[in-house]
Amino acid sequence: MLDEFDVGLLGGFPDHPHCGFETVTYVLPSSKGHMRHEDFLGNKGELRAGDLQWMTPDKGIMHAEMPASREKAHGLQLWINLPKAKKIMAPRYQEIKREQVPHVFNEKKDVEAIVFAGEVFGTKGPIQTEAPVTYIHFILQPGASLEYAVPAGHNTFVYMLGGSGKCTGEAIQAHEAIVMEMDGDGVHLEATSNSNGNSDSDNESEGLEAIIMSGEPLEEPVVQHGPFVMTSKDEIRQTFEDFQFAKNGFENSDTWQFNIGQNRWCV
Known part of the structure; x- marks a missing residue:
């Protein structure tokens, strides 16, 4: 929850x-x-x-x-x-x-990751978990994209904090969540680009902020x-x-x- x-x-x-x-x-x-x-x-x-x-x-x-x-x-x-x-x-x-908390970037420096649990861009989070868990806050600049690999079989969902863009091909807005398939294909995020490609535009996109969370199913009654x-x-x-x-x-x-x-x- x-x-x-x-x-x-x-x-x-x-x-x-x-x-x-x-x-x-x-x-x-x-x-x-x-x-x-x-x-x-x-x-x-x-x-x-x-x-x-x-x-x-x-x-x-x-x-x-x-x-x-x-x-x-x-x-x-x-x-x-x-x-x-x-x-x-x-x-x-x-x-x-x-x-x-580790704050790390991709090679292009247009995706920032705040890593609490799990691993991304070669950096692991400091939280010790009782079962394998991912909890990472991603911040994408306008037009940036991210491919994040999630272990096959994990329950995974993405929660949008702000901005706009797409999550694995689906349009997503702030305060929306997408539950992923348990197929190990991972998560693909795309932040909406600036409307005219000019970073000085008054209509500049705010990029995209999202939390990716995943965990290994316990296979126990709840x-x-x-x-x-x-x-x-x-x-x-x-x-x-x-x-x-x-x-x-x-x-x-x-x-x-x-x-x-x-x-x-x-x-």
Whole structure:
């Protein structure tokens, strides 16, 4: 599941639980606002423009993510299912700051890649994943094109952040997604060219921005209810019981209260 958010001081994500899947929160480089996060284990931090947090809640976590600026925070949150054997491990975070993320270019210097997970242009992303995953932000200049190879059998989709162009022959606009075939043919992106070929034109295209995400199918049952993703109804019932009675990973969830949103009107 992918959600594009644009939240100001009236919004945010107060305290809520997760179990059985990873959440990937990316504050886009163009975002004017930023966010704070906090959990019931005492972890806390701040996500500014270009930062990414890869959270693996595993057996259970209670956390909050709230805006921390008068300007809206603009970003994406992706849910990634975990293999059954990884759903009961201890929680962990990978928080990558903008300056730690590889920004690489193709030979023509008209395609930029911000690499979080996976590999492109000979560069690998810093995120360590529980299963093979690709998460790359591509920025194409007007008229540029990209051929990106995706492993055969991977579930792959492309989400357009801005601009216009084509994805594997199909016209695509901002805030649209295309789910790819699992045939290993890869992804072909084309950014719309300038209308008259003059880079100084008032009608110059803004190019194209897109996120390519892919992952190896787990080939396991998926049972999702609210913020919990498990492999059977019995596991879901057990997880709800654990949360309700604050046990098996949810200790302190019944008494914990987040603080990061309490003073947001003072920013």
